[in-house]
Amino acid sequence: MTHQIATQNTDIDVADKPLDAASAASAKPASGAEATGTAASGTAAVRIEHDSLGAKQVPADVYWGVHTQRAIENFAVSGIPVSSHPELIRAYALIKQACARANAELGGITAEQLELIDQACSEMYAGDFDDQFPVDVLQGGAGTSTNMNVNEVIANRALEIGGYQRGTYTPVHPNDTVNKSQSTNDTYPAACRLALVFALRPVIRSARALALSFQRLARRSSTMVKLGRTQLQDAVPMTFGQEFGAFGTVLDDDVAKLASQIDSLCVLNLGGTAIGTGICADARFRSLVVSKLSYVSGLTIREANDPIAATSDMGDFVDLSSQLKRLAVHLGKIANDIRLLASGPQAGLAEIHIPARQAGSSIMPGKVNPVIPECVNQSVFTIFGMDATVTAAAEGGQLQLNAFEPVTVHMLLTGMGVLAHAMDTLRVNCVDGIKPNERLGRERAERSASIATSLNGYLGYEGACHLAKRALREGRTVKDVALEEGNVRAEVLDDVLDPMNLTRAHIGGGR
Known part of the structure; x- marks a missing residue:
């Protein structure tokens, strides 16, 4: 993956060209005694940083700072770090880069600061610092700890690139420079939305691939007749191809509905800062940063019509969760049907043969179970839980901010990963190997x-x-x-x- 996010022409010369690889290679991490303010703590080197609560020791070899260090200690809950969601880290890198470019164009930061931040964001986008986001996904503060984690990592890496020491925060400061014209309350929802767009693409690809697999199976079995069933009772004849083709059609419909979510997720409250009023930001910043973000992300980003409403509203997350649940419902029904059609081999329907993937019993010799559809069913149950959590979190916010976006985006990103992998394993390990029982199907239809x-x-x-x-x-x-x-x-x-x-x-x- 390239270390340079797409650049855009601005009035600042440094933003008009990519940063060369030599300048990045010459910047060596400052660690141990090389970092200012470091002290020995046992065998581990630390540096001392300060915030409004006082002094705090931070490991000397990390890129995060005092706010992140406090969050690590405060939120030891799930054991799942923010780094488990690389889409969110990539999204934040794009947002901070766009903000820096907008601030530089408006005169809010210097050309040197932009150059340093721009390169740090490019490296962050490339995944170079994925291990530097240790804060628990279940965090209080409406995402403030994640935003500050991002600000600190970018600031410290920018300092390194410029030959400065980590933790000094001059000339690049996490709040005053990296977070300029921003708040957690606009950057975090914006990053969440972009991350969901990034994570949605693999789900759509997996659903399309599974639909195509069923459609290929439908073509191969288009002349194989069988008996349809309603309410588990004999109905009228159909073909195996019609049965499998219907699965593909349902999944195609889900793909279309999921793809339609991308447009609404690209409407952001970025530039609204604390509650949507845009306090502490240049009046021109909002439209400019949206333009910059559209360029670096390759997405069509739009400003929210009402940034105050957009700051607290999670309706789009609820919509996305509902569409994912819809896909999961269909996927579960398909898995149920496959298990039923494959039941037997002697005392069940036995109308299709599915690939044998592993021995099915520790006591019954020769037994083979439909383990892949069973795995898919359990994945589906997970999505139902995801949807319940997202619903509760969206309803649970108060007034001008919803504090529960962290659990919401964690559930959605996790759920999308589960769904994409479940569809892939169903396709590769089951559907592509299904063989209809043509003889039995015709015999039952005729009788x-x-x-x-x-x-x-x-x-x-x-x-x-x-x-x-x-x-x-x-x-x-x-x-x-x-x-x-x-x-x-x-x-x-x-x-x-x-x-x-x-x-x-x-x-x-x-x-």
Whole structure:
């Protein structure tokens, strides 16, 4: 991955060209006694940083600072760090880079500060500092700890690039320079939204791939007839291709609905700062930073019509969660159907064979279980829990800010990862290896009394019902009984009661 995010022409010369690799390579990390204010603590070197609460020891070899260090100690809850969501780190790198470029163009930071921050953001986007985001995903403060973690990492790396010592925060300060014209309350929601867009793309790709897999299976089995079922009871004939094709159609619909979420997620409150009023930011900053972010992200970013409403509203997260749940519902139903169709092999439906992936029992020899669909079902249950959490978090905010965005974005990003992987494993380890039981499917379709339905137009409902009941009672086929009763010509029965013909909508209309 390149270390340089796309650059944009501005009035500041340094932003007009990429930073050369030599300048980055010459900047060596300052660690141990080389960093100003360091002290020995046992065998580990530390540096001393200060905030409004006082002095704090920070490991000398890390890029985070005092705010992050306090957050590490305060939020030892889930054991899951923010670094588990690289999409959020990438999104934040883009946002901080766009903000720095806008601030420089407006005269808020110097050309030197921009150059240093710009390169640090490029490296952060490339993943060079993913291990520098240790704060727990379940954090208080509405994302302040994550925002400050980002500010401190960028500031300290920028200082290194310029030949300054980590922790000095001159000429680049986490708050005054990296966070200039910003607040957690606009940058964190903006980063969350971009991160969700990034994470949504693999979900869409996986869903499309699974839909295509079902469609290929449908084409291969388009002439294989079987019996459809409603409420687990015999219905009318269909083809295996129609059954598998329906799975693909449902997934295609989900893909379209998920893709439609991207546009709304790209509407940001960036520039609104604390509560949406834009305090501490140049009046021109909001529109300018949106333009810069569109450039560096490659997305069409738009300003929220009402930044005050956008600062506290999580309706778009609820919408996304609902669409992910919709996909999960369909995925779970598909997994259920596959397990049912593959049940057996002797006492179940046994209409399809799925790949044997592992031994199914520690005691029953030769038993093979549908482990891949079972795994998918459990993934689906996880998404249902995700949706419940997102709903509660969105409702739980008060007044001008929702403090529960951290758990919301954690749930959504985690859920999207689970869904994408579940669809991939279903496709690769199951669907691509499905083989319909063509012989059994045709035999059941031909012997089912339900095909008497096609005679409604010739005998009426009551007459067709009589044939179906008699066929069931006597253990014979509907065709044999109909031929014996002689109410419909033999050549008509050959056509109307052919199971393959019954898979087409025009059959059964009567004389």
